Amino acid sequence: MATAETAGLDPVLAFSLVGALGVGSQWLAWRLRLPAIVLMLAAGLIIGPLTGILDPRTQFGGMLEPMIAVAVAIILFEGGLTLHLRSLSDAATGVRRLVLIGAPLGWLASTGALHFVAGLSLEASAVFGGIMIVTGPTVIAPLLRQARLARRPAQLLQWEAIVNDPVGALAAVLAFEVVIVLQTATSAAHAIQQLALGITVATVLGLAAGWGLVRAFRQAHVPEFMKVPVLFVLVLSVFALADSVLHESGLLAVTIMGLWIANSSLPSFVELRRFKEHATILLVSGVFILLAAGMSLDVLRTLDWRAAVFVAVVILVARPLPVLIALAVTNVAWRERLLVAFTGPRGVVLVAVAGLFGERLVQIGIEDADRVAPLAFALVAATVVLHGFTLTPMARWLGLVASRKPGVLILGGSRWAVALGETLSTLDLPVLIADPNHAHLRAARAAGLDTFFGDILSESAEHRLNHVAYEKLICATDNDAYNTLVATDMAPEFGRENVFQVKRVQQSSTRHALPPTLGGQPIGAGETFFEANARLAEGWEFRVTELSEEFTLERWRETHPEAVPVADLGPNGTLRLLGPETPVKETAGTRVVALMPARPERAAGQA
Known part of the structure; x- marks a missing residue:
């Protein structure tokens, strides 16, 4: 359906219009969580047979x-x-x-x-x-x-x-x-x-x-x-x-x-x-x-x-x-x-x-x-x-839903990773801990968490793991290079905003330092593997606190000034992993997962 305006549309402008509508439809679909193909179909029909803005045969011949x-x-x-x-x-x-x-x-x-x-x-x-x-x-x-x-x-x-x-x-x-x-x-x-x-x-x-x-x-x-x-x-x-x-x-x-x-x-x-x-x-x-x-x-x-x-x-x-x-x-x-x-x-x-x-x-x-x-x-x-x-x-x-909430895949079976996995599990979130070292998974298995023994980048992992059940990835092994490799490789699949890793140990020599553009986002206080696990050795623990209109975020911070927020789960089930600069949601009903010092009675018992 060509019109006088259609015939005069510049081919370069028509070409850019097609690209903008195609990519724009996919971006809008991502934002609205709608099928991109439906938006592209609507866009094509609107600019083509319905309005005559674009007639590909006329523009491109x-x-x-x-x-x-x-x-x-x-x-x-x-x-x-x-x-x-x-x-x-x-x-x-x-x-x-x-x-x-x-x-x-x-x-x-x-x-x-x-x-x-x-x-x-x-x-x-x-x-x-x-x-x-x-x-x-x-x-x-x-x-x-x-x-x-x-x-x-x-x-x-x-x-x-x-x-x-x-x-x-x-x-x-x-x-x-x-x-x-x-x-x-x-x-x-x-x-x-x-x-x-x-x-x-x-x-x-x-x-x-x-x-x-x-x-x-x-x-x-x-x-x-x-x-x-x-x-x-x-x-x-x-x-x-x-x-x-x-x-x-x-x-x-x-x-x-x-x-x-x-x-x-x-x-x-x-x-x-x-x-x-x-x-x-x-x-x-x-x-x-x-x-x-x-x-x-x-x-x-x-x-x-x-x-x-x-x-x-x-x-x-x-x-x-x-x-x-x-x-x-x-x-x-x-x-x-x-x-x-x-x-x-x-x-x-x-x-x-x-x-x-x-x-x-x-x-x-x-x-x-x-x-x-x-x-x-x-x-x-x-x-x-x-x-x-x-x-x-x-x-x-049919009873074939693994979980109605987004899951977390944690790389590394350290004490910190297992403690975080146990805490997230109490929120009914699917958690999987993977490690290429079988001995490192002993604590995770004892805690009743799902585990995967092997390299997360292997073909075996691709076939055996249900990646669609997990929305977040935390790379937390004691090997900074491996954490960075996995975070960089998996970022296109999970989305870079959903990939986190423990902080890399600062290298005094640039010869050994990895580029800052590689890897995932920092999590928690932005600590290294050894610093994060040292807190647990000193008696720190993960706890979940639910905010309400009476017990607000401000009051929680006053009560727990040393707490390190690691994640929050909104009332609608939306999970966010938090970095050093990410603020906690203040909505009533939000559950905050934080790393805190041991309670006084527990610390006294340990002493």
Whole structure:
């Protein structure tokens, strides 16, 4: 829906508008604790078909499709980077069955729903049905943190989303390859030849590029500061070369390339993947806004009663049935099966890939493929909103909530850590103490606290720990370097504002001092490991005090002038860890956790 104003909108201004709306929607969603995808959908529809402020085809012209194609290629490449084959082989039986059995059955069920319910052609249904098996880790992770599910159902949903992300993309790409070859080939033999050639070229290019990149990085043929640029250029080159042989086979090539790199144990892999994740957020936001803004009112009107029935069938049949079949005859409890079966939020990757393939299918003569994009938007919006509001109540009804309050993960089994963990446990907060030294966990186990023996950065910890149950991280071992390493590495996952560590011992020589920009925030009085534990050796203890209108914060400070506040728990269950400069909330009903000198009677008894 273009207007005179739309035609005059500068392309650079339009490009910046798309970026601002995409990132702005995600930030606003974070502030309001709403699904980002819903806000992005609303923003795209408002500036596009509803007001005509932005018409992507007018602003970007012939560059629109290549831009979206390149963005989708990078998104799928990043998806390939998330799939570790060793993780899949080591995963629980439930996860493997969800991927190996549930994904193909989900593809078949989704294709049937699209064809028989939504009324799409078999070709469009097969392509769209493949990508519909993707639930999306970027969508499921916030929901899991909000619901605070028990460990096993949370891991089933999380790992299904991670593994099925590239699997669904591969399914859609392969289905598209078959459709495009059948539509353009002159005979069956020609079709088979084209398909075999395209898949072979894509596979060889993807494997060769991945192998060459890993070899070049390992042998230091590429300096560290150039690794990300080289990676980007190689992804674009592989995509373009494979695409020149068979249209869209480039998507298959870059996905295979990502899979190879992910399973190569590359030393720089974590840094590369983290940067790619940031780039993917920008690209996904931009593609989503562009696709939403590019829809016309006529296309939106195609979302009739059949579209509503289609969404209902997907939520009630096409998602639950394959999951229940896949998890049948396993040790997964029936409550967990039901929760996983009826939890399948779709994300922006589905919209991005479906929108691109819908355009391509229309270009080769499958006219009803123009309904793929609006159906994708409808499915994403419905599932994200539905599961965003129903996952927590359903989990509580089924008794699968680990805790309704945010948990704390404490690194190190010292006396200070165990005493703090015991105190937080009295507030019904989930607490886990982890330590790579088994002997250090003896006191924590004796106190009845949950423990993890091993390195918190290991793959074992990634698979065995339910990270979504813990909102805060405290690094409190006697090794300052290890505390700093863990705090820095885990900060992107927990959020830097939720990562704390005991103060590092001041080094007199700059040769041994770590940069102040690394690590977490100070906690309590900002003391070192040895200073904090020395207080306990002198008889100090953690205590919880509830503030009220009569016993205010000011009165508490007058009563306990030496107390060191470490945390406060608000009346609504919001936990805050406190540093030296963080004020305690003065709200009545707030419970303050503080380190205080021993009571006089206890001190006399010890004497």
